[in-house]
Amino acid sequence: MPELPEVETVRRGLAPAMEGRIIEKLELRRADLRFPFPRDFSNAVKGKRIEALGRRAKYLLIDLEDGMTIVAHLGMSGSYRVEADGAAETPGDFHLPRNAAAAHDHVIFHLEDGRVIYNDPRRFGFMKLVARAGIESDASFKGLGPEPTGNSLDADYLATRFAGKTQSLKAALLDQRNIAGLGNIYVCEALWRAELSPFRAAGHLVTPAGRPRAGLTRLVPAIRDVIAEAIEAGGSTLRDHRKTDGTLGYFQHSFSVYDRTGAPCRHEGCDGTIARAVQTGRSTFYCPACQKG
DNA sequence: ACTGGATCCTGCCTGC
DNA sequence: TGCAGGCAGGATCCAG
Structure with a gap:
């Protein structure tokens, strides 16, 4: 599921x-996900208070x-759910009986008043433990570009990155x-909004x-807007992914191109049909009629 | 340096 | 109905 809006x-x-x-206890129900868990992971975090939850790119922090940060990535299929002690059952069929482990529940955070459970069928996700001081030099963060919602993303910056590529x-x-x-998903959506060919x-x-052309100037707000709108909608829900409370995100109803092969283009005045192609092994959804820039 | 392909893994959907 | 094949939100490693 997880791109930036979903992780947020x-x-x-x-x-x-x-x-x-x-x-109170970190329960690891297997030895690894994509990578082995940190050595002595459970003992290292046992008894520690969680100060804050953060996010950088698609990493949950x-x-x-004690100055350490659990860096967690959800890979393709990771999700979390919260089970509060003594809470009334939420209507609907998603919640399992208390304390019942579901298939692919790999990590359980036992907290003072409930549990947080990480589930990941494909196990492309991972968790590691990193010292907060100097976290930017960790392999996962070194060289990472700016957040799309931050001020440091602008057309001039992208021009320096894209020049000659x-x-x-x-x-x-x-x-x-x-x-x-x-x-x-959001790359496809942003390119459609900016009417740029993928x-x-x-x-x-x-x-x-080395200056940005008009298309690049259009692209920046397209990216910002699609990410902001998706966060506002609680992310997308594809296949079986749900939010931490078991409810669904709504942004998938707002997709303009993603997974809409054969559907009419939603750009006003465009009579194109959404097409699918494969680029570097990934599906690209786009409108051949209006994404020509 | 840059680029694209293969790879990790399970589940679901489609078509035969 | 059963089964094989293709495909899926990502990041990393490898070869050309």
Whole structure:
């Protein structure tokens, strides 16, 4: 599921249940996810209070009182759910009986007043423990580009990154070193909004003098807006992913191109049909009629 | 240096 | 109905 808006939605969902709580026990139900868990992981966090939940790109950051941070990535299929002690059953069929472990529940945070459970069928996610001081030099964060919602993302910055690149715009936007947090869905959506071809070389949007062309100037607000709107909607819900309280995100109803092959383009006055192509092994959804820039 | 492909893993959907 | 094949929100490693 998780691109930036989904991870941010997870962070907001978990914060009320985790911040200020002590990790009474960290239960690891297997030895690894994508990578082995940190050596002595459970003991290292046992008894520590969680100060705050943060996010950088698609990484969830669980700040502990001792200056360490649990860096958690949800991979493709990771999700969290909260089970509060003594809470009434939420209507609907999602919640399991208390204390019943579901398939692919790999990590359970036992807190003072409930549990937070990490589930990840494909196990592409991972968790590691990093010292907060100097976290930016950790391999996961070094070289990471700016957040798409922050002020440091602008057309001039992207021009410096894209200048001379023969790589497609699609691939360049998926590269976390250029912008951190975009994934396949929101790259497709942003390119559609800016009416830019996903196949165009990234360098094409930069003048020989290194200035952003009009298309690149359009792209920045397209990215900002689609990410902001998706966060506002609580992220997208694809397949079986849900928010931490078991409810659904809504942004998938707002997709303009993603997974809409054969549907009419929603740009006013465009009579194009959404098409699917494969670029660097990933599906690209786009409108061949209006995404020509 | 830059680029694209292969890879990790399970589940679900489609088509035969 | 069963089964094989393709595909899925990501990041990293490797070869050309």
